[in-house]
Amino acid sequence: MIDLILRNGFVFSDGIFEDHDIAIDKGKIVTFNDREPAKKEIDLEGKYVVPGFIDSHTHMLNLGLQIIRLDLATCITRQDALAKIKDYAQKNKNKVIVGYGWDESNWKKGEHYYLNKDELDFCKKPVVLYRRDGHMAVLNSAALKKVNLEKKDGVVKEEELNLLAPLVTPSAEEIKVALTKAASFAISEGATAVRDFVDLKTLKAYSEVSLPIKVAKSIYANEYFDGFQTGTNWGVKTFLDGSIGSMTAAHAGWKKDNLKMSLKEFASFAQEFWRKGVSIAVHAIGEIAVETAVEAFYNSPITNSIEHFELMPDGILEKVGHTVISSQPNFLQWALPGGLYDNRLGRTWLTKNNSFREFLDEGLSLAFGSDCMPFGPNYGIYYATSTPFENQKISFEEALIAYTEGGARLLRNPLIGRISPGFYADLAIFDNKYATDTNTLKNKKPLMTVINGKIVYESARAFADAE
Numbered sequence: 096m097i098d099l100i101l102r103n104g105f106v107f108s109d110g111i112f113e114d115h116d117i118a119i120d121k122g123k124i125v126t127f128n129d130r131e132p133a134k135k136e137i138d139l140e141g142k143y144v145v146p147g148f149i150d151s152h153t154h155m156l157n158l159g160l161q162i163i164r165l166d167l168a169t170c171i172t173r174q175d176a177l178a179k180i181k182d183y184a185q186k187n188k189n190k191v192i193v194g195y196g197w198d199e200s201n202w203k204k205g206e207h208y209y210l211n212k213d214e215l216d217f218c219k220k221p222v223v224l225y226r227r228d229g230h231m232a233v234l235n236s237a238a239l240k241k242v243n244l245e246k247k248d249g250v251v252k253e254e255e256l257n258l259l260a261p262l263v264t265p266s267a268e269e270i271k272v273a274l275t276k277a278a279s280f281a282i283s284e285g286a287t288a289v290r291d292f293v294d295l296k297t298l299k300a301y302s303e304v305s306l307p308i309k310v311a312k313s314i315y316a317n318e319y320f321d322g323f324q325t326g327t328n329w330g331v332k333t334f335l336d337g338s339i340g341s342m343t344a345a346h347a348g349w350k351k352d353n354l355k356m357s358l359k360e361f362a363s364f365a366q367e368f369w370r371k372g373v374s375i376a377v378h379a380i381g382e383i384a385v386e387t388a389v390e391a392f393y394n395s396p397i398t399n400s401i402e403h404f405e406l407m408p409d410g411i412l413e414k415v416g417h418t419v420i421s422s423q424p425n426f427l428q429w430a431l432p433g434g435l436y437d438n439r440l441g442r443t444w445l446t447k448n449n450s451f452r453e454f455l456d457e458g459l460s461l462a463f464g465s466d467c468m469p470f471g472p473n474y475g476i477y478y479a480t481s482t483p484f485e486n487q488k489i490s491f492e493e494a495l496i497a498y499t500e501g502g503a504r505l506l507r508n509p510l511i512g513r514i515s516p517g518f519y520a521d522l523a524i525f526d527n528k529y530a531t532d533t534n535t536l537k538n539k540k541p542l543m544t545v546i547n548g549k550i551v552y553e554s555a556r557a558f559a560d561a562e
């Protein structure tokens with residue numbers, strides 16, 4: 096007897112949608128003939144079924160902390176953000192205030208400047224607020240004093256953020272709660288697997304919680320230890336530059352030392368890991384960092400990934416080879432005319448960033464992820480399919496592939512990312528308008544998420560009359 100049959104789905108397999116049934120047994124998709132009985136059947140009535148999303152670039156701890164601490168990502172004006180901070184400070188009188196996700200570029204016209212120390216000095220306790228990109232934070236006077244930093248505007252960037260550890264480091268217990276919250280949120284967005292970047296504490300917490308979602312872990316290079324690579328633990332993460340929003344990307348005309356390692360330094364760094372069979376995920380956003388990463392990986396004996404690959408140097412694509420491009424289509428939210436990238440980089444770069452169309456035309460490996468800005472595969476797919484720029488725009492089906500099987504390789508799991516016999520039954524099921532109603536795609540949530548054949552998430556009204 097087969098465990099479960101999903102009847103009459105409009106199913107994404109082999110790159111197209113087709114009407115068919117899906118049979119699931121012992122957690123995997125199986126071929127079946129109609130005479131075989133099933134323990135349970137669900138009639139999908141033509142609803143869309145796609146492979147569970149694979150988010151190839153996440154920070155699950157931060158996502159969870161943002162949920163359980165102060166979340167500023169949804170604030171659409173400066174007033175909104177400041178009111179939320181004040182309210183939270185009132186309600187959490189004995190705590191250091193740690194917030195996440197503010198993004199001045201999303202606020203009203205005239206408010207496109209960073210939060211600053213003076214605005215936060217109403218609070219006598221330390222306040223630390225991370226900008227959405229995680230590459231900078233703004234501190235109030237009490238927080239600066241605690242960590243012995245002097246900053247007129249309160250802004251702390253890049254490596255100096257490490258000094259904030261005494262104020263922001265979560266307890267072992269808090270990490271476990273955060274990971275659990277993040278996993279619940281991820282499955283409610285239709286994700287069934289993520290690649291997460293972890294430090295030692297987070298790695299330990301993962302071993303002490305049981306989560307419904309598949310998590311592959313890549314560890315920050317400075318915390319790598321021999322013996323790390325077992326099971327789903329794979330590879331190290333490092334950085335060649337910062338972000339566009341914080342102006343710390345390695346971009347021509349910006350600060351020279353935004354490039355954190357020269358080509359020579361990075362190549363020898365990489366070789367040391369490759370000798371041990373460890374692959375590298377390198378953060379590269381500015382065109383100088385992207386070029387450095389591509390050059391260093393050109394003759395690599397193993398497959399590595401370039402995380403973000405945003406600004407594209409001319410003539411680079413033919414050198415990318417088997418390196419996986421790990422992109423965030425949701426970053427296009429800042430890449431529209433008049434947006435953050437336009438302001439920071441100028442018009443010419445609007446057609447030379449996040450060039451998904453060109454990556455695919457070149458036959459390169461493209462994996463989509465969110466970097467949790469925000470977490471939400473459909474939010475990214477919306478931008479990749481609706482962008483006005485030719486170099487970026489890809490089809491809905493291509494975007495689905497990048498957000499599903501595109502990531503399987505990075506997660507070292509050849510049995511995820513497709514709806515096909517032998518693969519894990521990891522699925523996201525959407526309503527009948529999923530692929531056709533572009534107005535709702537951006538915030539579209541699944542009706543049901545299935546992992547290893549088990550329903551791990553179901554929206555309240557999803558299948559009230561099923562079975």
Ligand SMILES: [Zn+2]
Binds near residue numbers: 466
């Ligand atoms: Zn990241």
